[in-house]
Amino acid sequence: xxxxxxxxxxxxxxxxxxxxxxxxxxxxxxxxxxxxxxxxxxxxxxxxxxxxxxxxxxxxxxxxxxxxxxxxxxxxxxxxxxxxxxxxxxxxxxxxxxxxxxxxxxxxxxxxxxxxxxxxxxxxxxxxxxxxxxxxxxxxxxxxxxxxxxxxxxxxxxxxxxxxxxxxxxxxxxxxxxxxxxxxxxxxxxxxxxxxxxxxxxxxxxxxxxxxxxxxxxxxxxxxxxxxxxxxxxxxxxxxxxxxxxxxxxxxxxxxxxxxxxxxxxxxxxxxxxxxxxxxxxxxxxxxxxxxxxxxxxxxxxxxxxxxxxxxxxxxxxxxxxxxxxxxxxxxxxxxxxxxxxxxxxxxxxxxxxxxxxxxxxxxxxxxxxxxxxxxxxxxxxxxxxxxxxxxxxxxxxxxxxxxxxxxxxxxxxxxxxxxxxxxxxxxxxxxxxxxxxxxxxxxxxxxxxxxxxxxxxxxxxxxxxxxxxxxxxxxxxxxxxxxxxxxxxxxxxxxxxxxxxxxxxxxxxxxxxxxxxxxxxxxxxxxxxxxxxxxxxxxxx
Numbered sequence: 001x002x003x004x005x006x007x008x009x010x011x012x013x014x015x016x017x018x019x020x021x022x023x024x025x026x027x028x029x030x031x032x033x034x035x036x037x038x039x040x041x042x043x044x045x046x047x048x049x050x051x052x053x054x055x056x057x058x059x060x061x062x063x064x065x066x067x068x069x070x071x072x073x074x075x076x077x078x079x080x081x082x083x084x085x086x087x088x089x090x091x092x093x094x095x096x097x098x099x100x101x102x103x104x105x106x107x108x109x110x111x112x113x114x115x116x117x118x119x120x121x122x123x124x125x126x127x128x129x130x131x132x133x134x135x136x137x138x139x140x141x142x143x144x145x146x147x148x149x150x151x152x153x154x155x156x157x158x159x160x161x162x163x164x165x166x167x168x169x170x171x172x173x174x175x176x177x178x179x180x181x182x183x184x185x186x187x188x189x190x191x192x193x194x195x196x197x198x199x200x201x202x203x204x205x206x207x208x209x210x211x212x213x214x215x216x217x218x219x220x221x222x223x224x225x226x227x228x229x230x231x232x233x234x235x236x237x238x239x240x241x242x243x244x245x246x247x248x249x250x251x252x253x254x255x256x257x258x259x260x261x262x263x264x265x266x267x268x269x270x271x272x273x274x275x276x277x278x279x280x281x282x283x284x285x286x287x288x289x290x291x292x293x294x295x296x297x298x299x300x301x302x303x304x305x306x307x308x309x310x311x312x313x314x315x316x317x318x319x320x321x322x323x324x325x326x327x328x329x330x331x332x333x334x335x336x337x338x339x340x341x342x343x344x345x346x347x348x349x350x351x352x353x354x355x356x357x358x359x360x361x362x363x364x365x366x367x368x369x370x371x372x373x374x375x376x377x378x379x380x381x382x383x384x385x386x387x388x389x390x391x392x393x394x395x396x397x398x399x400x401x402x403x404x405x406x407x408x409x410x411x412x413x414x415x416x417x418x419x420x421x422x423x424x425x426x427x428x429x430x431x432x433x434x435x436x437x438x439x440x441x442x443x444x445x446x447x448x449x450x451x452x453x454x455x456x457x458x459x460x461x462x463x464x465x466x467x468x469x470x471x472x473x474x475x476x477x478x479x480x481x482x483x484x485x486x487x488x489x490x491x492x493x494x495x496x497x498x499x500x501x502x503x504x505x506x507x508x509x510x511x512x513x514x515x516x517x518x519x520x521x522x523x524x525x526x527x528x529x530x531x532x533x534x535x536x537x538x539x540x541x542x
Contacts, residue, residue, distance in 0.1 A: 031073045035081045038065035043088055050093060059089050066118045070125035078122025086115050141274045144172040148282050152289045161289065162192035169262070169282060170194050173275045176243060177263040182290065183256055191258070200261075206245045207270070209280060218280055220246075220270050242266055248279045250287035257290045259283075326359040333359070383423035383511050387534030390418045390452055390462065397431045398450075405435065406444030413451035419534035420460045426507045427531075433504050434464050434527055441486070442468020442524050449522060460533050468524035471517070479517045480505040504529070 042065040049058040062085035070078030091098060148165050155161035166178040179193035179200065190200075204224060211218045248260040260283050264271070271279060333356050336342055337349065344352075391414045398410070420427070438448055446467040454460050471479060475486050480501050504527075505515045513531040520526035 031077050034072060035069045038068050039084060039088060046093060062089060063118055063121055066122045067125045070122040071129045075123050075126035078126050079119055082115060082118035082122055085118060137274045141278055144168060144278050145281050148285060152285055158289050158293045165282060166192050166194050172278055173271055174268060175262045175264050179261050181261060182258040203245055206247045208247045218276060248283045250283045252287045252291050257287050326363040329359045330356055383426050385421050385423060387419045387536060388422050388424055388427060390420050391416060393427055394431055394450060397428055397435060401435050404439045408444040409447045411449040418452055418460060419536060421532040421534040422511050426511060430504050430507050430529060437501060438466045442466035447522055454533060458533050460531050462529040463526060465520035465522050465526040466524040467522040470519055470524045476517050
């Protein structure tokens with residue numbers, strides 16, 4: 001029998017004709033043994049039924065042997081079993097016995113009908129077997145492709161998915177090694193390799209899967225390997241000649257993105273039709289995954305560049321508007337003092353000097369906020385955490401900023417001995433920025449309330465509320481964005497740089513805390529700064 005159950009190897013290199021291979025000696029031996037046993041049992045049963053039970057024609061028993069051999073070994077084995085059964089029944093059970101001569105014409109008719117029925121049944125059994133094998137292989141192929149698709153769609157990146165895909169191909173296509181390479185400008189780079197850092201096979205001739213547009217089948221063809229297709233930094237070996245090097249290109253349109261490389265035992269021949277489809281479709285899915293990842297990287301780079309340009313524009317806009325104002329005031333006041341034609345009293349000079357100092361302090365705060373924002377963005381904030389008395393820190397900042405807060409009612413609800421784990425300088429900057437935000441956007445006589453508490457173990461909440469105009473609901477989520485200014489700010493208040501609350505969030509996060517914004521019952525904004533609770537140092541033992 002010729003084995004036609006989806007060719008084990010298309011031995012020729014060229015069009016995908018899938019010519020069947022010659023049956024192996026092992027297969028012939030197994031088939032002959034099964035057929036001999038089945039025919040022997042069937043002959044015994046026929047003899048028992050005709051000679052012991054008086055049945056005139058028990059030849060259909062041989063059909064069981066034909067079905068058994070056909071369902072196991074295929075159509076040709078079934079036909080061969082039918083011919084042998086025909087001869088056995090003719091020689092052993094038709095008159096005259098032990099002769100090929102058939103005396104009764106009716107027995108000739110029975111034998112011919114038996115032969116035709118047996119052949120038909122054998123063919124049907126073999127066909128059903130082939131369909132079963134084909135269905136199993138289709139299911140296996142579909143399972144492999146589904147598993148590969150699932151890995152590619154659920155893995156966070158191609159680098160995470162590639163090893164799983166290579167391992168799947170190694171098992172499903174019966175390969176000894178699989179490695180996946182990406183085409184880069186400097187040659188091929190290895191994305192994954194089932195053999196780790198072992199030397200890569202590099203023969204001068206490789207077996208490449210060639211695919212053509214349309215419905216034409218793919219074909220395996222021997223091609224010369226270009227010296228450019230070498231993985232830099234990897235050792236190469238020419239192998240021992242017992243394995244074929246397979247290559248499946250990964251293309252998207254005219255662009256070649258990489259290749260699937262594999263080693264396969266030469267004795268196993270080329271991959272079968274189903275195995276070839278698995279390799280081809282895996283290459284297609286990997287190529288699409290590579291294209292998606294590259295497009296995602298390009299989109300991310302474009303978005304980063306866009307945000308950087310936006311940040312630069314916002315910074316330039318802020319510098320041009322906010323930093324120029326105190327500089328202009330300082331220059332105007334200093335120029336007036338330097339004018340000899342302008343009579344100045346001592347009181348006027350003192351008031352002008354105070355104004356210059358205030359504008360210089362304002363300019364210093366703006367520059368400090370920009371510098372703090374840069375440190376936060378660069379991730380270079382390294383807080384030195386220690387237990388701090390929250391009441392003392394808030395009180396010191398409030399005393400220093402009290403003139404700028406104006407005549408407004410201020411309510412303090414701060415428990416005594418409330419410690420937080422924070423950096424002293426960073427916490428002071430956080431409280432300062434929050435109170436300056438109140439002074440700028442909720443001018444007096446809007447009330448101010450500062451409270452603190454420990455809503456859960458290990459945490460302390462510092463809440464600053466004001467009775468100003470508040471923040472629209474759609475602006476609360478963007479309140480901590482860099483250079484973001486709430487539209488329709490309070491008339492008469494000087495617009496800030498738009499980085500104060502960004503600095504508050506960044507510094508609080510660096511200290512292991514968080515900041516949230518909401519509307520206050522007082523009518524304005526409520527900022528809740530959550531910090532880690534501190535513990536008092538143990539008293540030294542004397």
